[in-house]
Amino acid sequence: MTFNELQKNYWQKDAAAAKLAIDSDMLIREVRRNKEAFESSIFWRDFREAGGSLVIAVFFLYQGMKFNLWSLYLPALAGIFVGVFMIVDRVIQKKKLPKPSDSLAGCIRISLAQVEHQIWLLRNVLWWYLLPFAIGIALFWGHIAWQVRNDSGTGLMFIGGCFVGLIFLYTGIYYLNQYAVRKGLIPRKEELEAMLKSITNDNKAM
Amino acid sequence: MTADLETIFKQWLGEYQGLLYRVVRAYGNTAEDQDDLFQEICLQMWLSIPRFEGKAKVSTWIYRVALNTAMVWNRSEKSRRKHRERLITIGPQQKTSDSRQSEEIIGRLYEAIRKLPKVDTSLVLMYLDGLGYDEMAQILGISENNVGVKLNRAKKQLARLLGGLIDDI
Numbered sequence: 189m190t191f192n193e194l195q196k197n198y199w200q201k202d203a204a205a206a207k208l209a210i211d212s213d214m215l216i217r218e219v220r221r222n223k224e225a226f227e228s229s230i231f232w233r234d235f236r237e238a239g240g241s242l243v244i245a246v247f248f249l250y251q252g253m254k255f256n257l258w259s260l261y262l263p264a265l266a267g268i269f270v271g272v273f274m275i276v277d278r279v280i281q282k283k284k285l286p287k288p289s290d291s292l293a294g295c296i297r298i299s300l301a302q303v304e305h306q307i308w309l310l311r312n313v314l315w316w317y318l319l320p321f322a323i324g325i326a327l328f329w330g331h332i333a334w335q336v337r338n339d340s341g342t343g344l345m346f347i348g349g350c351f352v353g354l355i356f357l358y359t360g361i362y363y364l365n366q367y368a369v370r371k372g373l374i375p376r377k378e379e380l381e382a383m384l385k386s387i388t389n390d391n392k393a394m
Numbered sequence: 395m396t397a398d399l400e401t402i403f404k405q406w407l408g409e410y411q412g413l414l415y416r417v418v419r420a421y422g423n424t425a426e427d428q429d430d431l432f433q434e435i436c437l438q439m440w441l442s443i444p445r446f447e448g449k450a451k452v453s454t455w456i457y458r459v460a461l462n463t464a465m466v467w468n469r470s471e472k473s474r475r476k477h478r479e480r481l482i483t484i485g486p487q488q489k490t491s492d493s494r495q496s497e498e499i500i501g502r503l504y505e506a507i508r509k510l511p512k513v514d515t516s517l518v519l520m521y522l523d524g525l526g527y528d529e530m531a532q533i534l535g536i537s538e539n540n541v542g543v544k545l546n547r548a549k550k551q552l553a554r555l556l557g558g559l560i561d562d563i
Binding site: 202218 | 523
């Protein structure tokens, strides 16, 4: 059989003859539900990531005003920086989403750029997320430690314990992010790169 | 606008359900995968309607939405399906093409298509659906010459996967 025969006698005949059973009302309900679920998951993800930092900022600002302690404003500043960074990043990335009018190659390129950006964010999580908070909190604890330096050693030991706990927590968060990059994002990036390569190379040898 | 959106969606779905079915069958390995992908394509189609300006043919637009979705669709991502029953089915009583041989060949063809690289799958699908090189080039975002080269290669690979069914390569 030739490809033309396969196309005309089987594929196109089958395509013309096949009558599909689709409950369009149920499908529309599902599409609406999916759309709402999709938008809600995006909203809550943004809220979790950016809102969480801003909530921390508000908390430390309030505590700073309540106890009139300048060092409490430092973690608040870190929270504001991280929250604003995330919001700006989300706004920029939203503008780069693929459009239905994009070609397949264009769509893959945009998806690849998004994955690469996600990898960049997670690989640099130390600089834009962990370190600002760590510096803010460390300076606050340092300030408290300085104030209680002449008291019994219990306060200093407590702060030291908190500091060690913070280092463990942040190390855990950092490695969790790197694991997500290795396990999820790098294979996805490689898959998209392979697709892009196969769609854009000219294969002049053929 | 909501009513219009729904009307257009139903109209597109009615006219191009076969195209959508062929795309999900070519990209989804299991019935569950196919249903997940079908829902994802429907969602993207729904979202794309307000952006459709009529500059391209509707079929080209839908092909583009369907293939763009299928190409970057990630099976491992959380399933959107809530219904256990399939949303898209092709019942035996609804098939007019009742030849067992034809069914077997179509089954083998889909099986072979699913083994192709994703880009080749899209090319073969468009070729079998009778799209011209210009339309394929527009959808893929590559030159017509490149379409020809890639399609030729994809057909050769498909013929190998079909194990002797095709003899003009």
